[in-house]
Amino acid sequence: MSYFLKNATLPNGTRADLAIQDGQFVAASTLTKDHQVIELAGKQVLPGLVDLHTHLREPGFEESETVATGSLSAVRGGFTAISAMANTSPVADTAGVVEQVYRLGQATGLCDVFPIGAVTQGLNGQTLSEIGAMADSAARVRVFSDDGKCVFDPLIMRRALEYVKKFDGVIAQHAQEPTLTQDSQMNEGEISAQLGLKGWPAVAEEAIIARDVLLAEHTKSRLHICHLTTAGGVEIIRWAKARGIQVTAEVTPHHLLLTDDYAKNYDPIFKVNPPLRLESDVIALRAGLADGTIDIVATDHAPHSSESKDCEWSVASFGMVGLETALSIVIKTMVETGAMNYQDVAQRLSIAPARIARYENHGQPLEVGSVANLTIVDTAAKWIVDRDLMSTRSKNTPFHGFELPGVVTHTFFNGKLVFGE
Ligand SMILES: [Zn+2]
Numbered sequence: 001m002s003y004f005l006k007n008a009t010l011p012n013g014t015r016a017d018l019a020i021q022d023g024q025f026v027a028a029s030t031l032t033k034d035h036q037v038i039e040l041a042g043k044q045v046l047p048g049l050v051d052l053h054t055h056l057r058e059p060g061f062e063e064s065e066t067v068a069t070g071s072l073s074a075v076r077g078g079f080t081a082i083s084a085m086a087n088t089s090p091v092a093d094t095a096g097v098v099e100q101v102y103r104l105g106q107a108t109g110l111c112d113v114f115p116i117g118a119v120t121q122g123l124n125g126q127t128l129s130e131i132g133a134m135a136d137s138a139a140r141v142r143v144f145s146d147d148g149k150c151v152f153d154p155l156i157m158r159r160a161l162e163y164v165k166k167f168d169g170v171i172a173q174h175a176q177e178p179t180l181t182q183d184s185q186m187n188e189g190e191i192s193a194q195l196g197l198k199g200w201p202a203v204a205e206e207a208i209i210a211r212d213v214l215l216a217e218h219t220k221s222r223l224h225i226c227h228l229t230t231a232g233g234v235e236i237i238r239w240a241k242a243r244g245i246q247v248t249a250e251v252t253p254h255h256l257l258l259t260d261d262y263a264k265n266y267d268p269i270f271k272v273n274p275p276l277r278l279e280s281d282v283i284a285l286r287a288g289l290a291d292g293t294i295d296i297v298a299t300d301h302a303p304h305s306s307e308s309k310d311c312e313w314s315v316a317s318f319g320m321v322g323l324e325t326a327l328s329i330v331i332k333t334m335v336e337t338g339a340m341n342y343q344d345v346a347q348r349l350s351i352a353p354a355r356i357a358r359y360e361n362h363g364q365p366l367e368v369g370s371v372a373n374l375t376i377v378d379t380a381a382k383w384i385v386d387r388d389l390m391s392t393r394s395k396n397t398p399f400h401g402f403e404l405p406g407v408v409t410h411t412f413f414n415g416k417l418v419f420g421e
Contacts, residue, residue, distance in 0.1 A: 043379070046346050048362060050082075070113075070301070070303075081359050082112070092117055095134050098137055101139070110413060114357065115134075117135075117145075119131070120146055126153065132163070132167075148174060158218070173225055175226070184199060185313065187276060187277050203232075213236060222247075224249065227252050229285070234293055237249045252297070252298060253326045256297070256330070257332065273319065295356065296353045300320075327349065331345070331406040374411075379406050384401065385402050385404060387400045
């Protein structure tokens with residue numbers, strides 16, 4: 001099928017028509033006659049969004065999410081590439097498991113599903129996994145992470161950073177000092193004291209970030225910091241970048257909007273790792289994202305069954321789903337506030353994550369010759385989040401009932417219309 005997209009607004013604000021044929025953007029004059037015309041007056045086109053941090057739960061926890069349901073959730077949210085975190089069962093620590101996930105993604109065919117490989121075997125933090133074999137596998141893994149757990153041992157972290165240099169890989173660190181956060185339930189502060197919940201101090205995150213930027217400098221390797229949540233963490237990344245260290249960082253949509261105030265009613269829908277922090281942290285994260293200190297937004301989409309969320313705070317699972325609300329939260333927190341424009345949105349949600357993970361066909365200019373991965377957004381429209389209407393298999397969105405700006409109307413993957421009509 002070929003498409004002629006009329007009157008699209010490009011990320012830089014200019015208007016253009018876009019022609020798609022055989023998976024690519026082509027010159028309009030070369031379109032065959034049977035193309036579908038889609039009128040896009042007033043709508044924003046973005047390069048297909050790229051998520052560097054997605055939990056798909058397959059293999060092992062298919063009652064919460066599968067590669068197929070996660071892919072559908074992704075394209076509804078405007079994503080054309082997602083990155084499946086390694087904390088499945090079995091853990092994605094061998095070529096066999098990453099190839100399985102990669103092939104499930106290809107068979108679904110809605111978006112690219114790029115597996116992330118575990119840094120250590122079984123996420124045990126002690127023995128490096130088959131990093132080279134995963135890099136050489138059909139999945140061509142370039143991002144490695146023990147996410148959910150911190151690579152705590154500095155020698156293991158150093159070896160991992162050294163290892164991935166050989167093939168231009170990157171280590172994505174979940175920065176959580178384990179001894180400072182044992183049994184922690186939420187941000188450490190006034191509210192955790194009021195609620196009687198064990199706190200999670202900012203320093204537990206910042207200490208690991210500080211250590212690891214120094215290790216990245218020492219090894220001259222690439223480090224990525226997952227889900228930054230504290231003002232102090234932003235300062236450390238800013239310092240490291242000024243020093244020329246190869247570090248990149250992400251922030252989640254929920255940390256751009258929500259604070260630990262939401263924990264006050266003990267509703268575990270707001271229980272997340274790392275925890276919701278303070279208003280002053282939210283302000284610092286938004287400023288860091290706007291000025292490029294924080295390179296990207298990543299969802300940390302973490303589906304959980306209702307049994308593991310509809311229970312007492314202390315026993316509920318950590319995590320929130322995010323693929324279908326991410327772009328709207330970014331529009332609300334960053335564009336509507338004037339901190340970013342749509343060129344910046346394209347940069348933070350597509351171009352930069354594709355570059356960090358070396359996803360070649362994503363985050364490309366919307367021009368003739370590029371693979372047609374794109375999403376179309378009605379930025380003037382508003383919608384009310386309804387967890388029962390989402391495509392993800394899990395319902396644990398903290399935004400149920402929120403009115404949000406920005407409705408994704410179409411998503412094209414490799415030139416195919418995979419969402420919208
Ligand atoms: Zn994490």
